[in-house]
Amino acid sequence: MTAPVTGLLTRLLGRLPIGWLQLTHNRGRLAAAIAGVAFANVLVFMQLGFLGALISTIRLPYQALAADLLVLASDANTLQDGSPLPRQRMLEALSVPGVAAATALHYGRLDWKQPDGTVRTLDVLGVDPRARSFSLRAIERQRDLLTLSRAALLDSGTRNVPPAVFEAIAAGQTLHFEAGGRAVDVVGTFHIGGGFSADGYLVVSDQTFLKLFPQRSAGAPNIVLLRAEPGTDLDALARRLRAVLPASDSAVRTVAEAVARDQRFQTTQRPVGVIFGFGVAMGALVGIIIVYQVLSTDVADHLREYATFKAIGYGQRFFLGIVFEEAVILALLGFIPGSLVATGLYALVTAAVGLPVSMDGFRLAGVLLGTIAMCTLSGAVATRRLARAEPAALF
Structure with a gap:
């Protein structure tokens, strides 16, 4: 050789x-x-x-959001770690020319105990079921189901959950479990996939979110999702929003900027x-x-x-x-x-x-x-x- x-x-x-x-x-x-x-x-x-x-x-949940711009707390480096925002910021953002729609997003985290005693950590996204908040067709198709009390959609990419669980949900069976002493009824699924901080995602209505997290307030969402009018320059719109919204408690970022900041923070400081x-x-x-x-x-x-x-x-x-x-x-x-x-x-x-x-x-x-x-x-x-x-x- x-x-x-x-x-x-x-x-x-x-x-x-x-x-x-x-x-x-x-x-x-x-x-x-x-x-x-x-x-x-x-x-x-x-x-x-x-x-x-x-x-x-880090990029996955951002890609699932139906948003061109995000209004987050000024101290937010990731989707999870920012302080709650005054709901008034959503109304102020809607008054800016070029903003077509705005909706509030509540973000929380809970533990789901499995029958074998192990725990799955879920990032919980609470939204108004009447408004379009996600770009995923699976969520949009089932959005009306979230108007039911305790109803939720579970991420089929959640780590270490038996496939039979998702097969049963797809067949029309409701999955019942408790988290934080509150009952949850999973009536459908979607797919994002788990990350390093959580095993998967759970989407609920804003009312169900407040029941799961009673210490949270309806007037203080974590993020405001903004959709721009077609043809709008997003950077110029972001500048107009920054001129209107107080920098003391809010920050306006394009989705790409938010993703880059999140990735930079988690790879260099976490x-x-x-x-x-x-x-x-x-x-x-x-x-x-x-x-x-x-x-x-x-x-x-x-x-x-x-x-x-x-x-x-x-x-x-x-x-x-x-x-x-x-x-x-x-x-x-x-x-x-x-x-x-x-x-x-x-x-x-x-x-x-x-x-x-x-x-x-x-x-x-x-x-x-x-x-x-x-x-x-x-x-x-x-x-x-x-x-x-x-x-x-x-x-």
Whole structure:
């Protein structure tokens, strides 16, 4: 197998592929090095996968809202963490030219205890069932059902709920459960999917919401959903709204701005996002250390041969070329199994916990380039001893 590769590399490099021959000379060391690079790749891929899933799940509830602009509390970084707004802000927003419709959204969270004793955390969205609040057809089709007392629609993407539960609801059966000492009747389903902070979503009317959260007030929603008149410049409309609504308690954002702010906050200031970013750095560090150990050992083993080349006039660039050749080969050979293993693990995680962890071309290309850079950096550090060595002192 090595002979065809040697011939190919000879044609590509225009010289004998010394780095390849040195790597393949010790098959055990080569296998250990490939395994180390692959392991570092898997670490980086998994952390990037979780970080990507976090970013994707943050976007999901925003995409389900029928809104062009959002009015949130001035202290809100996410959909969940803002203070309640005075309902008056909705009426003030409606008076601004370009606003076609406005509706209030109440946001809360409750625990749903399962028959086996485990708990599912649900983000609860309370809306006026007479107004269009969601872009999801499944919710719009069943919106009239929410006018019934205690009626709710349950997210069929809720984590770790048996499929039979949703099949029974789809067949017309009502699911009854209690949450916070209050009864809930699930009469239909829709699909958004759980995230890192909650297992799924529950949509109820604003009146049912106030029964589930008696400490909340009808006059203090969390968010106001605004729909603009067709053809309206959203940025200009946002500026007009900011001029009308007091900045002391409210903030006007386009949906894209709200999503970006939420993602930035949760990936840079919330522990889970910081941990995933730190994991990427640690995976890269592991790879650098492993490749450095392999390449520095290889340089040490062939120091006399390198000294001979140095004595007859070969410069540092020649030796860097050999070590970089080894580094790139290790990067490519380690990337292939690492990416395959990571793709398999992505599928397992998605099946086990329902998070949208998936491989894409940008991630593959980014990790490949990062792996090559990681191995090349290790190679550059590994040649420092050779650069300082004097040929006469090596014999």
